[in-house]
Amino acid sequence: MVQNYVFPATVSEAVTVLSTNRGKARIIAGGTDLILELQEGKNTCDVLVDLTQIAELKNITEENGFIRIGASVTHAQAAKSELILRHAPALAQACRKVGSLQIRNMGTIIGNVVTGNPAADAAVALACLDTTAEVTTLDGMQTMPLEDMYAGVCMSCIDSCCQVVTHVRFPVKRTGQGSAYLRMEQRKALALPMLAVSALVSLDGDKFEWARLIIAPVGAGPQHALDAEEFLKGAPVSAATMTEAGQLARNQAMFRSSAIRGSKEYRMGVLPVFVERVLQAAVEDARRA
């Protein structure tokens, strides 16, 4: 039962409140998931520590070759951000898919990662962008690769009773790079992704220098389509290459049949097409730049 609700003015104040309450206080950012978990009894705490008044967490900035996103940046904010549109179209496209406009106006990108859902749209896009999180505790700040933040399906390694993910950051887009995000859904709003893919490609003339290809939900957190990534290294940029990469993506796709997301067989059937399309879109983005 929540007995106290506080608005720290700084990150250090936030971690101090967490520490003083010894596991009974919990971070809240957008709250679109946490509020429901608290109401349903799936989560509990005595004190909610609200990050939304901390000035340094409200912005998207470009710093030292990285795009850095603060903990209270919402999906709506990122979807419109010129920095995100220019450097990470995959993330802007993913953010536009989350819930509804009302949810996108509240829910945060970092919350999308910390809730641990393997097919969370923004998290799938961040995974292809080679994202690192900045995690602050009373002992200081540590960085953590996005891949290391998942403890299981819908389980995060982040303990919001003592850790604050203050920012995530990924490298700025270089010449010849492009990204894209694509999902399959039952309807255009308020729908969970049945299947989500994202790609970051780096082109060297008519060849793929390398590609990062992410598929979800096929495990704990967004997963790399490793065989397809390996195949794409040095491969010519052609329709045949992208079709083959789509077939290879199946090797890492362990779908589970789900009443909400669809059957394993169906999603396995459409995965190659989505991989092909997301690669085409990422290549287009790379060539546009």
Add this chain to the structure above:
Amino acid sequence: MPNQIISFRLNGEVVEIAVSPEEMLLDVLREKMHLTGTKRGCGKGECGACTVIFNGKAMNACLIPAMRAKGADIQTIEGVEGPGGLHPLQQSFIDKGAVQCGFCTPGMIMSAKALLDKNKSPSKEQIREAVGGNICRCTGYVKIEEAVEDAARQLRASAVKGGDL
């Protein structure tokens, strides 16, 4: 700290009210302030019936901790009507037959108003994005879209005339 007195701007007027840490804005509006125009539908952020405009943005009041209202500028359906009568959105919803059972209507209008406050010439796609988080089980959405377009037209016309709606 069971209750804390917070103040915020509600439909243009500064209000003060005691809220508790586990309360949601929707409950404060409906149960404490008796503003029952904002509806409780699913209570999970999935239907949009509780949509309010919070600091200029459409949000689900069922998911906003009441404490977060401190210092905010909040509009509900009760504040939409102007001194000269119904807001063009309200009139257009009536004229175009966009209201059937009416349960989704306040939320629809708040979502549409959040859009039109910033953009008086929205495309069909922008209208659909704005009300995409509001579920209507009666009308099939076509008349709602027409009503929003019609209201936008009226707002544009009155802006040309220099009027203030």
